[in-house]
Amino acid sequence: MSDYSITAASPAQxxxxxxxxxxxxxxxxxxxxxxxxxxxxxxxxAISYPPKIVFDPTLEGYVNLFTTRTRVTPETLxxxxxxxxxxxxxVRQYDMVIAGPSRFGERFLNSVIIGFGSTFLSVFLxxxxxxxxxxxxxxxxDDLLFFILSTRMxxxxxxxxxxxxxxxxxxxxxxxxxxxxxxxxxxxSLSVWLLKGFIDEIPRExxxxxxxxxxxxxxxxxxxxxxxxxxxIASTAIFCLIFxxxxxxxxxxxTSGTAQTAPPFIPTIIGVGGQDWPAVAxxxxxxxxxxxxxxxxxxxxxxxxxxFGAVRK
Amino acid sequence: MARIEIxxxxxxxxxxxxxxxxxxxxxxxxxxxxxxxxxxxxxTTLRMxxxxxxxxxxxxxxxxxxxxxxxxxxxxxxxxxxMFALYPHLNxxxxxxxxxxxxxxPKAQVAAKVAEVARILGIEDILNRPVGGxxxxxxxxxxxxxxxxxxxxxxxxxxxxxxxxxxxxxxxxEELRALHDRMGATTVYVTHDQLEAMQxxxxxxxxxxxxxxxxGVPQDIYDWPATLFVADFIGxxxxxxxxxxxxxxxxxxxxxxxxxxxxxxxxxxxxKGALALGVRPEHxxxxxxxxxxxxxxxxxxxxxxxxxxxxxxxxxxxxxVPSDRAVTPGTTTGxxxxxxxxxxxxxxxxxxLLSDANAEVLAHG
Numbered sequence: 274m275s276d277y278s279i280t281a282a283s284p285a286q287x288x289x290x291x292x293x294x295x296x297x298x299x300x301x302x303x304x305x306x307x308x309x310x311x312x313x314x315x316x317x318x319a320i321s322y323p324p325k326i327v328f329d330p331t332l333e334g335y336v337n338l339f340t341t342r343t344r345v346t347p348e349t350l351x352x353x354x355x356x357x358x359x360x361x362x363x364v365r366q367y368d369m370v371i372a373g374p375s376r377f378g379e380r381f382l383n384s385v386i387i388g389f390g391s392t393f394l395s396v397f398l399x400x401x402x403x404x405x406x407x408x409x410x411x412x413x414x415d416d417l418l419f420f421i422l423s424t425r426m427x428x429x430x431x432x433x434x435x436x437x438x439x440x441x442x443x444x445x446x447x448x449x450x451x452x453x454x455x456x457x458x459x460x461x462s463l464s465v466w467l468l469k470g471f472i473d474e475i476p477r478e479x480x481x482x483x484x485x486x487x488x489x490x491x492x493x494x495x496x497x498x499x500x501x502x503x504x505x506i507a508s509t510a511i512f513c514l515i516f517x518x519x520x521x522x523x524x525x526x527x528t529s530g531t532a533q534t535a536p537p538f539i540p541t542i543i544g545v546g547g548q549d550w551p552a553v554a555x556x557x558x559x560x561x562x563x564x565x566x567x568x569x570x571x572x573x574x575x576x577x578x579x580x581f582g583a584v585r586k
Numbered sequence: 587m588a589r590i591e592i593x594x595x596x597x598x599x600x601x602x603x604x605x606x607x608x609x610x611x612x613x614x615x616x617x618x619x620x621x622x623x624x625x626x627x628x629x630t631t632l633r634m635x636x637x638x639x640x641x642x643x644x645x646x647x648x649x650x651x652x653x654x655x656x657x658x659x660x661x662x663x664x665x666x667x668x669m670f671a672l673y674p675h676l677n678x679x680x681x682x683x684x685x686x687x688x689x690x691x692p693k694a695q696v697a698a699k700v701a702e703v704a705r706i707l708g709i710e711d712i713l714n715r716p717v718g719g720x721x722x723x724x725x726x727x728x729x730x731x732x733x734x735x736x737x738x739x740x741x742x743x744x745x746x747x748x749x750x751x752x753x754x755x756x757x758x759x760e761e762l763r764a765l766h767d768r769m770g771a772t773t774v775y776v777t778h779d780q781l782e783a784m785q786x787x788x789x790x791x792x793x794x795x796x797x798x799x800x801x802g803v804p805q806d807i808y809d810w811p812a813t814l815f816v817a818d819f820i821g822x823x824x825x826x827x828x829x830x831x832x833x834x835x836x837x838x839x840x841x842x843x844x845x846x847x848x849x850x851x852x853x854x855x856x857x858k859g860a861l862a863l864g865v866r867p868e869h870x871x872x873x874x875x876x877x878x879x880x881x882x883x884x885x886x887x888x889x890x891x892x893x894x895x896x897x898x899x900x901x902x903x904x905x906x907v908p909s910d911r912a913v914t915p916g917t918t919t920g921x922x923x924x925x926x927x928x929x930x931x932x933x934x935x936x937x938x939l940l941s942d943a944n945a946e947v948l949a950h951g
Contacts, residue, residue, distance in 0.1 A: 394681030481638050484658040485665045486685035486732070500675040 279563045301498040305561075319550040334551025336360045338377050338542065338559075368541055377556060380538040385563065387534055388518040391456035395508055399458070399464025401470075404494060406465070407472040408480075418469075421462045429459045430522045434441035440527055447532045455527070456517040463516075464509050471505025472498065507574035511567065518564050535560050588636060588649045588739035588772050589614045595644035597630050597796075604630045606796040607644070610844060612740075612774060612789075617766050619787035620776045623819070627796040629744055636742050637661045648739060659688075664733035666743040671726045672732070679713040682731040689736070703731045708767070715794045720752045726758055730765070740772040747782065758785055780820050784808065792816050802947060808866075810944035811929060814936045817864045823893060826870065827902035828863040840888040841930060844899060846877050849925035851943035860933040863900075869891065869924035870905035873911065876920030885913050896921065 282290070304501040311319050313330040341363055344482065353370065356362040364371055372512040406410060406418060437446075445451030475498060483493035499506075542549055590612040597605040605627040612618045619877055620628040633639040635646055637658030655659050664685075672681050686696045704710045707727045712720065717728060726746060733741055746762070747755045761785050766773050777783050783790050784804045792799045792807060794817075800812040806919040811817035817825040830843045835856045840847045841863060848863070872894065880896035880903060892909040895902060896919070903921065907913070930939045938944060 377746075453899065455873070476669060478667045478669055479673060481636075482665065482667060482671040482673070482732075483684075484638065485636060485663065486736075487659045487688035488658060489657075497673060 278279075284383075307559050308554045310518065312558045314551050314554075316549060316551055317545075319554070331363070331551075332360070334549070334553075334555035336363050337549055337552040338555045339375055340371045341373050341375050342365070342367075343372045344369050353542070362547045375542075377535070377538065377542075380533055380535045381559065382535040383449065384518060384536070384560070385534055387452045387456065387532070388563075389448070390453040390533055391460065391517045392510055392514040394453060394457045394508045395460035395464045397469075399461055399468050399509060400499075400502065400506060402465045403468035403472050404498065406469050408477070421465055424458075424462045433523065433526055436523070437526055447530055448472045449532050452524070452528065452532055452534070455523060456520060460513040460516055464513055465496055467509045467512070468505050469504050471509075475501045477515075481507050507571040511571055512569055515564060588742060590772060590774070591645075591647040591650075592631070592635070593645040593647070595631065595634060595646065596642050597627070597634060597639060598642045604796055605634070608791075608793070608796075608798045610791050610798060612772060615770045615772055617763065617773045617786060617788045618775065619783040619790040620774060620793065621780060621782050621783040621787075621790050621819075622778065622793035623797075624778055625803065626793040626794050628776045628778075628791075631793070632742050632774060635740075635774060636663055636665050638665075662739045664736065664738040664741050666729050666733050666741065666746045668745040668748045670729040670749070672725060673730055674717060677714055677716050678709065678720070679729050681717060681728055682713075682735050685732060685736045689827075700731075700800075702758075703735045706734070723754050723758060726750065730762075734765070734769065734771075738771075741766075741775065743773065743775045745777055746775070748777075755782075759835060762786065781879050784820070785868070791903055792819060793933045806947040809927065810938070810947040811864065812938055812944075812948050814862060814864075814933065817929065817931070817938075819893055821866060823867050823904045823906075825864045825866050825929075826902065826903045827931070828865070828898070830861060830863070830900055832858060832861050833858045834930065834939070835863070841928075843878075848923055848928065850928040850930065851926060851941040853930065854940040854942065854945055857930075857932045857939055860934070861935050862931040863923075864929040864931060864938075865923045866927060867904045867906040869927045870903060871922040871924070872905060872907055873920045873922040876922045878921045879918055880921050881918050882913055882915045 283518070310328075313332070314325070315331055318325050318328045340360070345368065347368065350365065350368060355367050361371065377484055406414060411417065425492055426579045440451055440455075442448045443451075445454065479497045479501065480490075480493040483497045484490065488496065519536065520534075521536045524534045528534060528537065535556065539553055539560065542552045542556060589730075592608055592610050592612075595605055595608045608627075620632060622628045630639060634654075636640050637653070637656060639785075641654050644654065644717060645652055648661065649665075658665075673684065676684065682700045682703060683696050686699060688911075691699075695885075700713070701710070704713055707730060709724060709727050710732065712724060712728075717725065720728065726749075729746070743762075747758050750758055761780060775786065787804055789802065790804055790807055791801045794815050800807055800816045807816060808820055811820065811825065817827060822925060828843065832842060833856075834841055834853055836854055837915060838853045838856075839849060841850055841861075842848075843863065850863075868891075878898070881899040883897050883902070884895040886893040886895075887909060890909060891906050892911075892913070894905045894907055894913050896905065898921065905921070913919075926943065929944060930941070931937065932939060938948065940948060
């Protein structure tokens with residue numbers, strides 16, 4: 274008999290598990306690192322083969338992302354005198370001057386408004402609906418819940434054409450309100466179901482205690498249920514934001530100007546004589562930041578237990 | 587403090603009838619027990635008094651005022667939950683202060699009251715701790731603190747000791763009773779533990795299947811059960827029930843079971859058919875000369891007394907006898923019943939027949 278244990282892993286098992294985890298992490302992080310690195314390369318380095326691992330970092334991609342530039346004659350260039358800023362200097366290397374800001378800032382702001390707006394709305398409505406489904410006698414409750422879930426049973430893009438026509442009719446095409454409404458509609462089913470699960474887990478006694486302590490039903494909800502549901506609300510918000518933030522297909526279809534979000538905009542960044550890959554990569558990198566920050570901020574809620582033992586199970 | 591009156595209270599959940607027309611009165615300052623097996627409607631009744639469930643029909647009067655359809659927050663009562671239901675996101679101090687905060691009391695006053703309650707309950711040292719890490723007993727005390735801090739009209743408690751270890755339960759039961767005696771607050775206490783009910787209660791309501799079986803002081807309920815259910819539910823071991831067919835007339839002072847006559851309190855009612863004779867184990871004596879015979883099946887030693895299980899023509903009978911008496915399993919002995927303590931039941935209705943002994947008790951139960 275070997276000293277076999279069913280609970281403790283042997284050193285070999287630990288090594289194997291560790292190697293697999295590291296391998297998996299490398300595979301998943303690779304594209305991310307690639308994009309971040311490309312953002313700091315020159316266009317030539319970005320498409321060189323074999324790929325350059327060591328290169329001279331430059332902010333060219335970021336400058337190109339945020340500006341529009343015009344090519345000028347060497348005479349004009351000379352007449353302008355010495356470049357005054359670091360970004361002027363980068364642009365001058367290519368016989369160009371900065372003509373103005375690009376549309377990336379606007380598009381990014383659109384993404385923020387639409388992404389966070391629809392996340393807020395999804396979580397807000399979802400929490401109220403989930404609470405009602407969890408606590409009250411709702412006629413046809415099971416049917417309603419199934420109906421809500423059924424909106425997820427096909428890819429949302431399958432209804433793209435009716436939605437496109439509907440939005441055109443209602444004047445919602447290329448508006449912030451339209452996109453917020455659309456993403457909320459898609460996310461709401463997820464949010465209701467996730468949150469209902471979390472709220473079901475919160476013992477009713479907490480609210481009943483609050484009711485008896487002299488609080489109204491709504492106060493009991495806001496003062497007792499919401500703090501308890503923070504974990505669920507945080508994780509639901511992350512899921513909703515990730516969907517709304519990354520959504521591409523509807524954004525391409527329904528927005529073109531005023532309300533265009535960053536995902537359809539980034540690939541359209543065209544450089545001189547071909548796709549400006551560093552600028553695209555720079556856009557993608559910046560685009561990653563808000564979701565990352567949001568997730569990191571809410572991370573502690575994801576890790577924290579819901580009731581941590583105030584109720585004896 | 588308050589007098590609580592329950593009149594024809596009924597509660598239906600869809601097709602299920604949880605409480606059927608219950609009526610009883612809880613006097614001001616009483617420690618009142620709602621006792622019954624699980625699913626008997628005792629918790630539903632308590633929740634209706636609290637306002638957590640609204641009655642389907644009937645009235646709840648607190649100090650003469652009908653509150654049946656009012657929300658819990660307007661009834662000025664406190665509730666102690668079996669699972670304590672301490673707010674997990676608040677520490678002990680804020681948990682206790684919570685009901686006062688809802689009343690909008692000034693901070694200084696809140697602090698003073700919380701301090702006073704903490705002193706009464708002996709939990710001053712844990713006021714700043716989160717409720718998560720507390721022991722069962724401390725959580726119980728915090729839950730009590732949250733209840734007593736606002737000096738409500740009445741305390742409602744739903745098996746507050748149910749979640750505690752056996753050893754701790756006894757201590758908390760004593761603490762609870764002492765606290766009640768000091769504050770004199772009307773307390774309604776739900777339990778399925780008949781010993782707990784007898785030990786702590788001034789009065790007991792025994793419920794079964796949504797029906798009030800009996801209502802009275804513990805001794806009356808123990809000595810003179812109104813129904814076979816109460817006879818069986820109260821007491822450990824339960825009352826012996828000897829089932830037989832027979833006839834009794836009003837005025838009889840004897841009941842004849844298989845040709846053997848037993849003296850009993852003078853009956854005020856008659857019955858015919860399936861009857862049952864009820865006798866508490868401590869009122870069964872082992873008497874070699876008695877005509878009614880039984881065979882000793884088992885003996886349980888309990889210190890000062892022992893429980894002797896006997897096989898008789900009418901089923902198993904348990905006798906509680908002093909432990910200095912030698913009893914050998916397998917032997918046959920005579921059984922004598924203390925005639926002043928016998929109850930006779932009509933098994934069809936399940937109710938006790940009125941006699942001179944139990945008439946007074948059953949008249950108001």
